[in-house]
Amino acid sequence: SNLHKRLFxxxxxxxxxxxTSQRLPVALVYYAEFTDINNAIATEKQVKNWSRAKKEALIAGEFNELPNLAKKNFSK
Known part of the structure; x- marks a missing residue:
């Protein structure tokens, strides 16, 4: 609920x-606001499990790329 406190x-x-304590310094590159704490926690857990490519697309605001990056490559 307090972004500045959490970043600190x-x-x-x-x-x-x-x-994050092993990867300092950290920089805030993306945040979203929620009215329901449960939705905020669920979304944070979901994003933590995303691939690096998908997280980078989110940070860059390339929201149209997110569904494509979620698909698994089964051709291997």
Missing amino acids: EHQSSKYPDSY
Whole structure:
């Protein structure tokens, strides 16, 4: 609910065993606002499981590319 506080916690390694504490400094490159905390948490968990390419498309605002990047390549 407090974006600035959360970013500060990541930057200051408030949780030393967290993913971001080993990858400092971090930069905020994308955020979305939600009116329902449950939707916010669900979306964050979903995005964390996305591929790097899909996350980069989201950051770049290439929303039309997201469905294509979600498809699996079964030709291997």
